[in-house]
Amino acid sequence: MMPKNRHFETDAIRTQTPSSDQCEHSYPLYMTSSFTFESAEHARAIFASEMEGNIYSRYSNPNTDEFITKVCRLEGTEAGVATASGMAGIFTTLAGLLNQGDHILASRSLFGSSHQILSQILPRWGISFTYADTNKLESWESLIRPNTKVLFLETPSNPGLDLIDLNWAGTLAKAHNLIYVVDNCFATPYLQRPMEHGADIVTHSATKFIDGQGRAIGGIIVGSEEPMEKIQFFARHTGPSMSPFNAWLFSKSLETLSVRMDRHCDNAEKLAKFLGDHKNVNFVKYPHHKDHPQFELAKKQMKRGGGVVCFEIAGGFEKAKSFIDRIKLLSRSANLGDTRTIVTHPASTTHSKLTEEEREAVGITPGLIRIAVGLEHVDDIIRDVQQALG
CATH class of the missing domain: 3.90.1150.10 (Aspartate Aminotransferase, domain 1)
Known part of the structure; x- marks a missing residue:
């Protein structure tokens, strides 16, 4: 059990999967598409979720597991999904949480591709959205509809660096039973932890500061267990999965x-x-x-x-x-x-x-x-x- 009072820098370095009998200092790379079972009963128990174990790298892999565990620790939450890109993370989050007829309230200042998902892609499945102005917070509550399910924002925004009061947004989301999603890409968990301000889900483009060296594409979604279950189900069966190699890179990058x-x-x-x-x-x-x-x-x-x-x-x-x-x-x-x-x-x-x-x-x-x-x-x-x- 990891102590809860460790500093960020220590967590980023020392949150690791236990080493194998080879006693490696850095967790090894598991470049495999699938995993084997000790017996028919072993396979059955893993598929039935009666015991933990890897099945297929689209579902889980030791490298993606370590990366997810580390980001959860740094953001202060319980569960996560690693995705092939930051935008795969945004889409997987929204598509996993929403159904036909649902509505999203979003901050107007969003990354361009996030705007395209809201305005061009999700409406194909009957999911609507409304933008709220960052400089008119008093208007946000009036924009919430009976079918509003998600409050989605990024702060600081891309590219204008507009900010939204995370505590205020958390209070609004809780009052209306909304799932509160924050794109924390610009700040990283080192500078800002939305979960401490009431967020339910936090997303990152790991391509950016998490990698920090322009080498790899990836995304990460972390959050509370209940909303993450829906996102994990969607990701498991639609396959926006991160490669083990990229997860290995990102986990090492978090150390610095x-x-x-x-x-x-x-x-x-x-x-x-x-x-x-x-x-x-x-x-x-x-x-x-x-x-x-x-x-x-x-x-x-x-x-x-x-x-x-x-x-x-x-x-x-x-x-x-x-x-x-x-x-x-x-x-x-x-x-x-x-x-x-x-x-x-x-x-x-x-x-x-x-x-x-x-x-x-x-x-x-x-x-x-x-x-x-x-x-x-x-x-x-x-x-x-x-x-x-x-």
């Missing part, structure tokens, strides 16, 4: 999550300060920057501000395009959470499938730039941004 996130935050804070003082920048948004409109909330529910900074460059799309093209050291990519700093223009890439009105509603202007701040020396990051700004 706290160290990496502290460096991401250090660099992001300094970059945000630089951008806030630049004459060619209309505004900068970073949760722990004093100019963020929800600075006090960020200080309350996030240990630090995270590794993403966004800002609006003066001059709109043409100036944004010029800035992207002038970058020399940093990477032009749609990913984030890498060791390498990444520059993205959301309006023309990650959120390009939204209409202009939809982008405007969540603050994605033609001049908005998202920088996922990496682990390079911060002076070199700032120097490249400075020369690109002109």
